[in-house]
Amino acid sequence: MTSTRIVVVGAGYAGVTAANRIRARAGSDVTVTMVNPIPEFVERIRLHQHAAGADPATRPLAEMLHRDVEVIVGSADAIGDREVVLADGTVVAFDRLGYAVGSGPGGGVPGVEHAHTVSSLDGSIGLRDALDRARPGAVVTVIGGGLTGIETAAEIAERRPGLVVRLLSSGVLAPGLSGGGRDAALRSLDRLGVDVREHTAVTRIEPGELTVAGGGTALCDVAVWAGRFVVPDLARRSGLPVDEQGRLRTDETLTVVGRPDVVGVGDAVAPPERVAHHLRMSCQAAIPLGVHGADTVLARLTGREPKPLSIGMTLQCVSLGRADGVVQVVRRDDSPRQLVLRGRGGAWVKERICRGTVGLIAKYAGFHRGMPGPKPQSERVGVSA
Numbered sequence: 001m002t003s004t005r006i007v008v009v010g011a012g013y014a015g016v017t018a019a020n021r022i023r024a025r026a027g028s029d030v031t032v033t034m035v036n037p038i039p040e041f042v043e044r045i046r047l048h049q050h051a052a053g054a055d056p057a058t059r060p061l062a063e064m065l066h067r068d069v070e071v072i073v074g075s076a077d078a079i080g081d082r083e084v085v086l087a088d089g090t091v092v093a094f095d096r097l098g099y100a101v102g103s104g105p106g107g108g109v110p111g112v113e114h115a116h117t118v119s120s121l122d123g124s125i126g127l128r129d130a131l132d133r134a135r136p137g138a139v140v141t142v143i144g145g146g147l148t149g150i151e152t153a154a155e156i157a158e159r160r161p162g163l164v165v166r167l168l169s170s171g172v173l174a175p176g177l178s179g180g181g182r183d184a185a186l187r188s189l190d191r192l193g194v195d196v197r198e199h200t201a202v203t204r205i206e207p208g209e210l211t212v213a214g215g216g217t218a219l220c221d222v223a224v225w226a227g228r229f230v231v232p233d234l235a236r237r238s239g240l241p242v243d244e245q246g247r248l249r250t251d252e253t254l255t256v257v258g259r260p261d262v263v264g265v266g267d268a269v270a271p272p273e274r275v276a277h278h279l280r281m282s283c284q285a286a287i288p289l290g291v292h293g294a295d296t297v298l299a300r301l302t303g304r305e306p307k308p309l310s311i312g313m314t315l316q317c318v319s320l321g322r323a324d325g326v327v328q329v330v331r332r333d334d335s336p337r338q339l340v341l342r343g344r345g346g347a348w349v350k351e352r353i354c355r356g357t358v359g360l361i362a363k364y365a366g367f368h369r370g371m372p373g374p375k376p377q378s379e380r381v382g383v384s385a
Contacts, residue, residue, distance in 0.1 A: 004030045004301060007084060008098035009076045009234075011036035012044065013283040014266030015100030016064050017290030017361045017368075018297075022098075023066040024366030025298055033070040035084060035092060036061065038121075045283055045354055047124040048148070049319075051116075052131070052155040058121065064362045076101070079238040082261065096261055096297050099235065099248055100290070103267035103281055106230025111205035115143065115225035118152050130222050136162040139219055141210060143202050144226030145169020147176075150185055151319050152226055157192040158321035165194045166220075168212070170201035176280075176316055178336035181328040184346075188320040229281055231268040243270040253306035254293045260300070265293035274376045275309045278333040283357060284313060288370035290361070312371035317350040325350045333374040 006026075008019045011034055023032045041064040046057035061071050074086040079099070084092045105117035116130055117123035134140070140163050142153040153167040167173070167189065173196060174182050189196050204211035205225075210218045236242045241249040241257060247270035248256060254271060256262040266289055267281045279285040288311045296306040312332030319325045325346030329339040341349060360368060 002029075005093060005095045006030060006032045006098070006297065007035060007092055007094035007096075008032070008100055009035045009079075009084060010098075010100035010102055010266065010268075011041055011061055011064075012100060012102040012266060012286065013357070013361060014102070014286040014290035014293070015098065016041060016061075017287050017365045018098045018100060018263075018265050018294040019069050020064075020066050020361065020365035021291055021294035021368070022297055023069050025294070026301065030301065031070070032066070032068070033072060033092065033094075034061065034065060035072045035074060035076055035086070037073070037075045039071065039073050040121075042121045043354070043358065044119070045357070047118040047121065048152040048155050051118050051124040051127040051152070052159040053128065054155075054159075057124065059358070064358070076234055079234065079240065079262070094261070096300070097263070098293055098297065099256075099262060099264040099268065100266045100293075101232045101234055101268045103229035103231045105225055107225060107227055109143075109202055109205060109225075109227070112225055114205045114207050115223040117225050118148065119226075119229055127222070127224060131156065131160055131163070134160075134163055134222055137164060138221035139164045139166060140222040140224065141166045141168060141218065141220040142224045142226055143168050143205075143210075145171065145173040145175075145198065146226065147174065147316065147318050149224075149226035150174060150189070152224055153194045154189060154192055154320040154324075156224075157189075157194050161193075165192075166218075167194050167196045168200045168202055168210075169196070169198045170213075172198050174318070176334070176336065177318075177326070177328050178338055178340060180338065181316075181318075181326050181336065181340040184326050184340060184342045185318060185320065188324050188326075191324075192321060229267065235268070245270070252308035253296045254289070254309060255296060255306065263293045263296050265289040271309055275373065276311075277377055278313065278335075278374060279311060280334065284315070285311060287357070287361060287368070291365065291368050291370060294365075310373040312373045314371055315353075317346075317353055319347060319350045321347075323347055331374070332371060
């Protein structure tokens, strides 16, 4: 009997979830292969901790994947007609492909290459080395007032009290939080000694100095970029349809238009705004995207019609060091409610979620059922299709 070959490219939260769910639910006539540049799973939601001085944020892929998922260590260079070509020339054939290459540091700010980052393992290691070399009183500037920037600034300030930590935000800090959640984060950052500067957009990064909007400059010994992420250009280079950010375009089932053999999941895909307008780059979105992509593959293997995407958000969690945090309850469309858990309770919930995430994708991906999403945009009052 000829096996159906499923290949998943990228072993992040979405990719591991998809591979494990397909392997758990498919028959013995289906093989699942994971292609990833390294033989490890990176706990990206812990990279800010690793950079500041905590334990490594990696786990062997063998611990995260179903025992029957084959692992090929290599970087995908191109996706062709039923084959993935790796950087070393190896060709991996497939019948169905899961595209899960994730995202990484980027910007659009001149000189961003001079900044460190916590959005990749190598970036986190590089930042940790830079902090180890920094003299007492050195200025560490985190650029970006979203949740990643807040967590990074707080973690460095707590673990490296001899350094001066600044956090620059082009607008208000944590715009996705409610007023209560935002105030709690600001109070915690102030307690940790973080110098928060809102409405301070960085326009250029140079070694030792930042230029801000209006022409002013600020001294900076260690710059950390926590602004927007970018996606790899694998889809574009492979001739697959992409949006203006280079994300793989899919339909509402996460199938690539014109390529029914390719399904996209995670940060690097762009489903229609009608069903995905509220999804932000996060493991909270990546895991259910992995689930849905796997279910689309499984449906097509058995001749069933895949269902449209429906993902609801539940929380925004922010760690503020090891003993403080903010857990913001949100609506399904990710807009904040007024309910906020602060302080040690917030830190406890955030840590339990981080630990539970690993178990969920490694052991329970085959059983996971997520929160249904908000009503699609075109079905809302006053919104045309």
